[in-house]
Amino acid sequence: MNLLGYExxxxxxxxxxxxxxxxxxxxxxxxxxxxSFAVHGIAEVGFTGTAGAIxxxxxxxxxxxxxxxxxxxxxxxLGVRLRDRDVAIGAILAFGLGLGVLFLTLYTSYATEAxxxxxxxxxxxxxxxxxxxxxxxxxxxxxxxxxxRPLTFASVDPEVAEARGVPVRFVSILFLxxxxxxxxxxxxxxxxxxxxxxxxxxxxxxxxxxxxxGLGTIVSVGIALICTMCGIILSLLTLYPTSFxxxxxxxxxxxxxxxxxxRLVRRRALERPT
Amino acid sequence: xxxxxxRIEDSSLRLGGRVIWSDLSLSVARGEFLTVIGPNGxxxxxxxxxxxxxxxxxxxxxxxxxxxxRGNRRIGYVPQLKGLEQDLPIRGxxxxxxxxxxxxxxxxxxxxxxxxxxxxxxxxxxAQSFADVPVGELSGGEQQRLRIAQALIGEPELLxxxxxxLSIDLHHQREICDVxxxxxxxxxxTVVFVTHDVNPVLATTDRILAxxxxxxxxxxxxxxxxxxxxxxLYGSQVDVLRVHGRVIVVAESFEPIGDHHEHAHEPAPGGxxxxxxxxxxxxxxxxxxxx
Numbered sequence: 001m002n003l004l005g006y007e008x009x010x011x012x013x014x015x016x017x018x019x020x021x022x023x024x025x026x027x028x029x030x031x032x033x034x035x036s037f038a039v040h041g042i043a044e045v046g047f048t049g050t051a052g053a054i055x056x057x058x059x060x061x062x063x064x065x066x067x068x069x070x071x072x073x074x075x076x077x078l079g080v081r082l083r084d085r086d087v088a089i090g091a092i093l094a095f096g097l098g099l100g101v102l103f104l105t106l107y108t109s110y111a112t113e114a115x116x117x118x119x120x121x122x123x124x125x126x127x128x129x130x131x132x133x134x135x136x137x138x139x140x141x142x143x144x145x146x147x148x149r150p151l152t153f154a155s156v157d158p159e160v161a162e163a164r165g166v167p168v169r170f171v172s173i174l175f176l177x178x179x180x181x182x183x184x185x186x187x188x189x190x191x192x193x194x195x196x197x198x199x200x201x202x203x204x205x206x207x208x209x210x211x212x213x214g215l216g217t218i219v220s221v222g223i224a225l226i227c228t229m230c231g232i233i234l235s236l237l238t239l240y241p242t243s244f245x246x247x248x249x250x251x252x253x254x255x256x257x258x259x260x261x262x263r264l265v266r267r268r269a270l271e272r273p274t
Numbered sequence: 275x276x277x278x279x280x281r282i283e284d285s286s287l288r289l290g291g292r293v294i295w296s297d298l299s300l301s302v303a304r305g306e307f308l309t310v311i312g313p314n315g316x317x318x319x320x321x322x323x324x325x326x327x328x329x330x331x332x333x334x335x336x337x338x339x340x341x342x343x344r345g346n347r348r349i350g351y352v353p354q355l356k357g358l359e360q361d362l363p364i365r366g367x368x369x370x371x372x373x374x375x376x377x378x379x380x381x382x383x384x385x386x387x388x389x390x391x392x393x394x395x396x397x398x399x400x401a402q403s404f405a406d407v408p409v410g411e412l413s414g415g416e417q418q419r420l421r422i423a424q425a426l427i428g429e430p431e432l433l434x435x436x437x438x439x440l441s442i443d444l445h446h447q448r449e450i451c452d453v454x455x456x457x458x459x460x461x462x463x464t465v466v467f468v469t470h471d472v473n474p475v476l477a478t479t480d481r482i483l484a485x486x487x488x489x490x491x492x493x494x495x496x497x498x499x500x501x502x503x504x505x506x507l508y509g510s511q512v513d514v515l516r517v518h519g520r521v522i523v524v525a526e527s528f529e530p531i532g533d534h535h536e537h538a539h540e541p542a543p544g545g546x547x548x549x550x551x552x553x554x555x556x557x558x559x560x561x562x563x564x565x
Contacts, residue, residue: 031363032362145380145381146379146380147379148380148381149372149375149377149378149379149382150376150377150378150379152376153375153376153377156362156364156369156372157358157369157372159353159356160351160353160421160424161376161377162328163322163323163326163328163351163353163434164345164351164373164376164377165327165344165345165346165377166345166376166377207363210363211363211364211365211406211408212365213363213364213368216363
């Protein structure tokens with residue numbers, strides 16, 4: 001039986017490819033800026049957006065995007081200073097989930113829909129969804145390429161970046177918007193609850209394996225691709241859930257990187273004699 | 275007549291309802307080394323921010339012939355040391371490279387040209403040996419040398435240092451001062467050096483600006499660093515002592531500006547005096563950090 005002959009399989013693989021590339025790239029900055037909690041918060045509010053969209057009969061993907069974008073703008077506005085950020089995310093996340101509960105209660109036949117959003121529905125992605133994913137991916141990757149260097153400066157050393165004229169606030173908020181779209185994309189593959197498995201784990205593993213900036217980005221995207229592709233294919237062959245397989249693979253790679261990393265990265269002790 | 279590096283005329287600055295300075299006029303010539311001293315909250319950092327165009331002040335503020343503006347590439351900036359995160363995935367050379375690349379949008383067009391400049395900047399601060407180590411693993415002195423390289427890489431004409439020697443040991447303080455002195459000699463650049471402790475830069479300082487509670491005094495080190503000037507500035511008895519070429523400011527009710535806490539453990543003669551005078555007072559200390 002040739003799996004690739006089925007359209008839903010083609011769609012799943014195309015969607016997985018796009019989402020993995022975006023996640024691997026955006027994840028680099030999520031890790032650099034320590035924003036795991038923001039990713040989680042944005043995803044939860046994305047869930048609320050989807051639930052609301054279903055309740056009001058709008059396209060769920062639009063609801064997801066709207067929820068994620070609103071959450072990221074909220075985080076950007078309320079959490080300007082680093083110390084406020086986690087608290088602001090917590091407050092937004094809690095309110096968002098509260099709304100989600102309301103939507104869930106109002107729309108009684110929603111339980112199975114909720115399950116699929118929370119845990120991912122890669123095999124339910126339509127050709128139209130794939131087109132939207134590609135368009136959004138081009139937008140996010142393009143924007144990230146534009147602000148790549150100022151964003152790195154603002155992430156590593158905000159004070160000096162500001163002094164040198166980098167609009168730190170602007171790049172931070174723009175990154176949150178990019179992140180919101182990346183989260184909305186990743187939700188299509190692994191669901192709300194497992195978004196971190198694509199947006200954190202590959203980049204965090206890459207960071208353990210190399211300090212070379214270019215190589216780190218390639219490794220991060222590579223790990224995200226391996227996890228997503230293997231996850232989707234294994235899921236089709238074994239019927240285990242895709243998100244479980246992706247999360248397990250990326251966790252195994254993360255643990256391996258933690259063990260192998262210190263041996264690979266040239267450390268001070270080796271550097272000194274020269 | 276050459277344009278001064280910095281010209282400030284009749285400037286006033288209020289922040290949060292507090293007057294930081296008023297009627298300040300200051301001119302810094304090209305190639306000059308100006309050291310700015312004063313207690314915490316006196317407005318030393320605010321002065322740098324005004325020069326960098328980050329906060330607006332009234333009056334005329336000109337930097338290198340233009341009005342002060344954000345993102346002026348002719349200015350280099352070195353902040354006070356704050357440890358970079360241990361597992362930051364950035365090498366020393368990446369940190370230095372941000373000095374020119376960090377303010378540019380879009381893709382890198384000519385990577386090799388940047389790499390050459392980075393290599394040169396690293397050589398200037400003698401940082402090649404640790405340029406490929408993750409920055410989080412470096413010592414404070416090493417990180418600070420990289421920051422100086424980062425500030426100098428864009429060929430600035432004016433270098434602003436904000437407590438750049440704080441929490442760095444004496445040996446590395448000297449190294450950093452040497453790097454700045456060499457750069458100044460080579461390029462004729464101007465330096466504004468904000469510091470708690472005037473001693474490490476005393477030898478290279480041309481002029482001193484002392485800012486205390488909205489009052490200021492400026493002149494040569496010999497003019498400013500003396501008992502009469504300091505007493506007038508602070509409005510209470512302040513003694514300036516010179517011991518083995520070091521300046522120690524002894525006062526009763528505020529922070530000393532000659533030596534500071536970080537040096538209290540060093541056996542520098544008299545260095546303890548300022549610290550003890552400060553540490554012993556307890557009351558009458560009205561400085562609040564607002565920067």
